[in-house]
Amino acid sequence: MEAKASLLNGILVIDKPQGLTSTETLEQVKKILKIKKAGHGGTLDPIATGVLPIFLNNTTKLAEIFLEGDKIYEGEFQLGITTDTYDITGEILSKAEVPDISIEEIQEIANSFLGEIEQIPPPFSATKYKGKPLYKYARDGIFIPKKPKKIKISEFKILGKEDSKIRFYLHCSKGTYVRSLVHDLGKKLSCGAVLVNLRRLQKSIFTLDKSITLEKLKELYSQGLDKLMPFIIPPESALEFLPKVIVSEDLSQRIKDGRQIHTSSFLSFIKFQKLVISPTEKWIRVVTTRGKLVAIIENPLLNPSATYIKYFRVFKD
Known part of the structure; x- marks a missing residue:
């Protein structure tokens, strides 16, 4: 079974348990499946649970694409406290009386964060400064100020209130x-x-209803890979949201061989197939007439004057 598991290529959505880091969860998956090559897509704090995509073997090449996707959460915060980590696990820095405030009033303040805003990462975070995560500096009592970065809040809904917990x-x-x-x-x-x-409900295209716990993963693996396969998302399925260009077997082989393809020729090919591809799309998937994934390329419409198309990932298997 170990040899077969090492050939697994696809994405596994783990329901990360509370208390483990994303890296610790990844290591648990690698240990259970007895594989050496895997990566996770999108860090969750130890306090958080939910969707953690795990990219197995060759699909680690695809992780960057899915890191671009939005995230959806449900959670709870408590008013009247501040900590050094900004969550309940940190050292309490201050306590204050909670004002008599309604859900509607809290929602009004939450609405002020909607849209594109600038946010400063917390001092205890994986954001790096000179190659070292901020949390390592913070543990030594060194707090590195970081420049704010642009993020987008699409929805921020207040669902309920019980005393000081929201x-x-x-x-x-x-x-x-x-x-x-x-x-x-x-x-x-x-x-x-x-x-x-x-609790993370969704990351990019990956949702909680398609997830599996570490315990369930271990149980299914012990029963045989055929029991586990329904939970492995093939790369072809995971990438269906990307624009698709179908190529001949001959052109497919040229791409697999790493041959350079002129941008002008490829753009003509897209035009001939009457494909509608937005110039804002970052990637395009290239597949054979049989639906086999050949490559992910950077959208040539982003740089039509380039001499050759630029490969992001090529799949030779």
């Missing part, structure tokens, strides 16, 4: 720190706020 729903772009969002909301309320729990 439940919420959040749809945001990549790079968003939910802890920082909660911390900033607490500032606007003048009482502070910390994240208490967080």
